[in-house]
Every structure is written in structure tokens, then in C-alpha cells.
Amino acid sequence: MSANKYTHHLIVIPEDQAVRDIVNGFSTCLDANERQFSVYDLARGWGRGKETLLELSKGYMREYPNSYAVLIVDFDGNAHRGSEIKNQVPEEVRDRVFVVGVLNEPENLRNSTGMKFEQLGRQIAGGCKDSSIDFWERQELLAHNVDEIRRLSEAVRDLFFG
Numbered sequence: 001m002s003a004n005k006y007t008h009h010l011i012v013i014p015e016d017q018a019v020r021d022i023v024n025g026f027s028t029c030l031d032a033n034e035r036q037f038s039v040y041d042l043a044r045g046w047g048r049g050k051e052t053l054l055e056l057s058k059g060y061m062r063e064y065p066n067s068y069a070v071l072i073v074d075f076d077g078n079a080h081r082g083s084e085i086k087n088q089v090p091e092e093v094r095d096r097v098f099v100v101g102v103l104n105e106p107e108n109l110r111n112s113t114g115m116k117f118e119q120l121g122r123q124i125a126g127g128c129k130d131s132s133i134d135f136w137e138r139q140e141l142l143a144h145n146v147d148e149i150r151r152l153s154e155a156v157r158d159l160f161f162g
Contacts, residue, residue: 003038008066008159011056012039015049015073018106018117023072025121029129030160037160046073046101050085053097061093068155070098074105079144098152103141112141128153128160 003009014020023039030037043049053071061067075081082099089097102109110117127135136142136149 003036003067005060005064005067007036008156009036009038009068010156010159011067011069012037013043013049013052013056013069013071014039015043015046015071015101016106017042018110019072019074019101021117022106022121022124025118025123026125027121028118029122029125043071043073046076046081049073050088053085053099054088057089057093057097061096062090068096068098070100070152073099073101075101075103075144077104079103082145082148096155098148098155100145100148100152103144109139109141113139128157131157 003011012023014023020039020042027037027039040052043052049071050073053069056069061069071085073081073085078084082101085099086094086097106117106120109120113120115123123135127133131153133146133149133153136146
């Protein structure tokens with residue numbers, strides 16, 4: 001289902017099926033109307049995800065100021081990938097755009113935590129709901145996201161966990 005573009009809403013762009021499974025777990029914990037949360041089709045690669053995000057930020061997000069977007073990609077060992085992508089987003093919407101992901105691959109995070117992908121999503125949602133980033137800080141594969149997660153959590157917490 002697509003988001004209601006006239007109210008506050010979050011668009012999620014998942015890179016691959018593993019990320020989509022994490023997002024599915026996250027979405028089961030939302031206290032929000034499903035019309036406030038929209039998940040795009042799989043990007044099938046971080047480069048394609050970036051292109052989708054840039055297209056969205058140059059058109060749709062300018063037209064609909066209640067929209068937020070998060071791109072979730074594998075960082076493939078490049079802890080700066082998120083900021084490199086965000087720097088390409090138009091400045092007037094950049095505060096509503098977020099880029100997060102596992103430092104290498106979600107499968108590594110699954111293996112290091114012993115959690116299934118949907119469990120990881122529920123764990124992450126619990127942290128957002130409680131305004132806690134402990135899980136992100138404790139996981140070596142997620143720690144590079146801490147500042148971005150703080151920003152994202154502040155931006156959408158009331159929307160989803162009000």
C-alpha cells in the first residue's frame with residue numbers, strides 16, 4: 001500500500017530481500033496507520049537504491065513536504081557510503097532523507113547476533129520506540145549509523161510510536 005502523500009509519511013527503499021525482511025519485522029511494531037509507511041520494491045543494489053532516492057528527493061519530496069525517505073543499503077565496508085549518498089541529495093530536502101545500513105552485509109549481522117532478519121527489525125523498532133540506540137552502539141556492524149539513527153528516530157518517532 002502506498003503512503004498518503006498529504007500527511008507525514010516515511011518511504012523506505014530496501015536494497016535487497018534481507019533488508020526487506022528486516023523492514024517487515026520493524027513494521028510489525030508500528031503504532032501507525034499503514035498509510036504513513038510505504039516500502040518500495042527492492043532496489044537490487046546500492047547504486048540503484050541511490051538513484052531511486054535521488055529521483056525521489058528531486059521531485060516527489062520537494063512537492064510533498066510531509067514526506068521522509070530512508071534508503072537501507074549494505075555499506076560494503078565503506079562506513080562513509082551513507083554521507084556520500086546524502087551529499088548528493090538536494091539541500092532543501094536533505095533533513096528528511098536518511099541512509100543507513102549494515103557495514104558489510106545483513107547476513108553478517110544476522111550471524112553475529114543470532115537473530116533472524118525479522119527479529120532484527122523488531123529489535124530496531126523497540127529501540128526507536130524507547131528512544132534508545134543501545135542496540136546500534138553495541139553492534140560493530142551498525143555503530144557507524146548512530147548519528148543518522150538519532151536523526152531518523154527524532155524525525156519519525158511521534159509518527160510511528162506516538
